[in-house]
Amino acid sequence: MTAKWKYIGAAKWYDCKLGKYYDQELARLAGTTPGRIKRRRELFGIPPYSINQAIEPYAHLVGLLSDRALSEKCGASVTSIRMYREERGIEPRAKVPHRQQRLPLGHPVRPFKDALRLVPAEDVAIAANVPLQDVLDVCAIFGIKPPKADIQPPESAPLEDVAGPLIGYESLFGKISSAKISRAVGVPLGVIEQRRMSLGLPGHERVSKADRYKHLFGLLPNAVIAKLAGVSTARIADMRKAKS
The missing domain is CATH 1.10.10 (Arc Repressor Mutant, subunit A)
Incomplete structure (x- = not known):
């Protein structure tokens, strides 16, 4: 389903949160009604929030951790974890004796x-x-x-700039944030954001290599995560403090 731009109108600050919260919860945060949130979400073609979204970042741990331990980690109920696991045919964590073999x-x-x-x-x-x-x-x-x-995934072909008033910066999308584009080309941020959304492009996110291993916090020592990420142990310690 594609976004119905004819009816969406001006961008809202909470558009990026549609489908990431229950409609009732987002309505409370945005100071509007659940019906309006649902209507706007459907115009964007975004499916409603599911508890699976809370579990999926930890999908690699399903069956490795107990359902209860994973529930405490992601915030979903034990029942939701069990249903998610069983739907995917994953056996529960086996209670087996600890292996005695050790590497030299x-x-x-x-x-x-x-x-x-x-x-x-x-x-x-x-x-x-x-x-x-x-x-x-x-x-x-x-x-x-x-x-x-x-x-x-293969990188998509870069956009070409389009000549015209308040446009001509499309090739910068995905490379820098909308705020930086606004400062660079002298076009209001709201216009930049509307242009990005009209093209169906996601917001720019700068992700460090260390972010790939954030799901290992609490499962592995900081020194091991730092080696995997190629950063200092102090950097991982700072990231854990910020996350907590």
Whole structure:
């Protein structure tokens, strides 16, 4: 379903939150009625909020953590976690004795053994500075199946600038924020945002490499996460404090 721009009108500050909150909750935050929120959400072609949205950032932990532990982590109920897991055919966390095998002291993969179930083997190989096959061999020894590496989607073709009043900056979308575009070209921010939305483009988000590993906070030591992300341990500690 595509956005019905003919009826949407001017941009609202809460448009970016449509479908990310229950309509009633967003209506309370925006000081309007649930009916208006629902109407605007439907004009944008955005489906209603589902509790699955709270679980999906932690989908890689379903079956690794207990339903209750995952519930405490993401805020969804234990029942919601169980239903999400069963719908995907994922068995609950097995209560098995702790394996006694250990990698020898000094083995480069040893500090990352607990990370092998949580991040791709390719990431561990880079962090440990060993060939990928060495990591895969360790996984085979311990019966670990690491998650698959993320496949980056191909970059879309850059937009071309369109000549005309209050336009001509389209090629900057996706590269810098709307606020920076506004300052660079001297066009009001509201106009920039309306132009971005009319093209159906998402807002610019600057994501650091370390952000890819934020889901590991509390699961792995800061030093291990720092190695995986290629940043300092102090940087990871600061990010954890900011998140908490």
